[in-house]
Amino acid sequence: MSDTLVETSAAEVLTAGSPRLEALLDTIAEGAAERDRERIHPYDIFDLIRQTRLGALRIRREDGGGGASYRDLYDTVIRLGAADSNVAHSLRNHYVFAERYARNPRDAREREWQRAVVAGxxxxxANGELDSKKVGGRVYATTLTRDGDGYRLSGTKYYSTGTLYSDLVLIRAVGPDGSSASVIIPVDREGVELVDDWDGAGQRLTGTGTTILKDVRVEEDEVVYDAPGVGYGVVYASTLPQLFLTAVNAGILQALAQDAAALVRERSRTFHHAAAETPAQDPLLQQTVGQIASAAFAAETLVLAAADELDRLDAANAAGKDTEELALQASLRAAKAKVVIDELAIRAGGQIFDVGGASATKRSRNLDRHWRNARTLASHNPASYKAAAIGNYHINGEPLPKLGFF
Structure with missing residues (x-):
């Protein structure tokens, strides 16, 4: 572990591009392949994330945060994805929560959530339900029922990404009057059970699993009902989590470029019909590494271009302007980035074996994790739906979906 990280971890929040962030990223990258191969949960990494308060990156500096722009945030997400895509993905829901309920607190409870985020x-x-007929919809079997001056919460949630490593969890539920709501409670509250049962091909260590809620006591100020312009009622609010997933795939592309180059450098044996005496001088292998590196550059550029549009939207919101058209354009950029980057990441995940030969497939190297992880990330809201919506917009002027998980 870096001395820079250890010496100052409790002193101040991380800022984008700082030496402490570099030290944290280096620490996260150490052992990432082994953790993925042996299914070792990164609890120690998340303790460091708490200590360094990485989760407060987007909170304003005057409020104790890192003061990052969206460009800073997504640049950091890309680099987190390169270090360990499981860790990066596990933080997605945290950053979305911070954006919706902590960065611009509207009342005392949101100021308390802001303080919690700043404290690390x-x-x-916990949102998805397997009985739901439509993924990303707002029809929930998880219910809030009145209990004196509070509620009782019961239900079962799947795909609870990041929750296994979290201190608090946001649970989507339906209230007594049928309205959709967000419930924010500690994960160790009586009646909350976190089950580590995610068995996906990739993203195995994202803290994803089933959350079981059995008659959990919930206080009045722990519930936020959906309303226009608030939380899940913000139009195009899903742009943030969707671009986050794409940024993690862009990070995987960076890891692939690094690993492919290192693989060729390390090889001493070559094929008998190769064009050069050493793999490092083989133009065919150089070409493949160049293709992967170029894909990584293109992915980073696209993500940051989409992030720039979110920064423009953020500035317009702060100025009190009508922002629906800007929000649409930000959603469009994020959707277009996904369509391109997912394909690049999945392709590069196979290309790396073209430069390594059969020995590159050894389980000890665990290079296949890049393809598995990219393929799993890309499966979240498939790109075909994005491409169809983009085409409908450009042909017919039909806006992208404003609400739901698009």
Whole structure:
């Protein structure tokens, strides 16, 4: 572990591009392949994330945060994805929560959530339900029922990404009057059970699993009902989490470029019909590494271009302007980035074996994790739906979906 990280971890929040962030990223990258191969949960990494308060990156500096722009945030996400895509993905729901309920607090409870984020607390999410007929919809079997001056919460949630490593969890539920709501409670509250049962091909260590809620006591100020312009009622609010997933795939592309170059440099044996005496001088292998590196550059550029549009939207919101058209354009950029980057990442995940030969497939190297992880990330809201919506917009002027998980 870096001395820079250890000496100052409790002193101040991380800022984008700082030496302490570099030290944290280096620490996260150490052992990432082994953790993925042996299914070693990164609890120690998340303790460091709490200590360094990485989760407060987007909170304003005057409020104790890192003061990052969206460009800073997504640049950091890309680099986190390169270090360990599991860790990066696990923080997605935390950053979305911070954006919706902590960065611009509207009342005392949101100021308390802001203080929790600045103190290093991590927030997970329990949203999806397997009985739901439509993924990303707002029809929930998880219910809030009145209990004196509070509620009782019961239900079962799947795909609770990040929650296994979190201090708090946001649970989507339906209230007594049928309205959709967000419930924010500690993960160790009586009646909350976190089950580590995610068995996906990739992203195995994202703290994803089933959250079981059995008659959990919930206080009045722990519930936020959906309303226009608030939380899940913000139009195009899903742009943030969607671009986050794409940024993690862009990070995987960076890791692939690094690993492919290192693989060729390390090889001493070559094929008998190769064009050069050493792999490092083989133009065919150089070409493949160049293709992967170029894909990584293109992915980074696209993500940051989409992030720039979010920064323009953020500035317009702060100025009190009508921002729906800007929000649409930000959603469009994020959707277009996904369509391109997912394909690049999946392709590069196979290309790396073209430069390594059969020995590159050894389980000890665990290079296949890049393809598995990219393929799993890309499966979240498939790119075909994005491409169709983009085409409908450009042909017919039909806006992208404003609400739901698009």
């Amino acid at each position: 607390k991590i927030v997970g999410l």
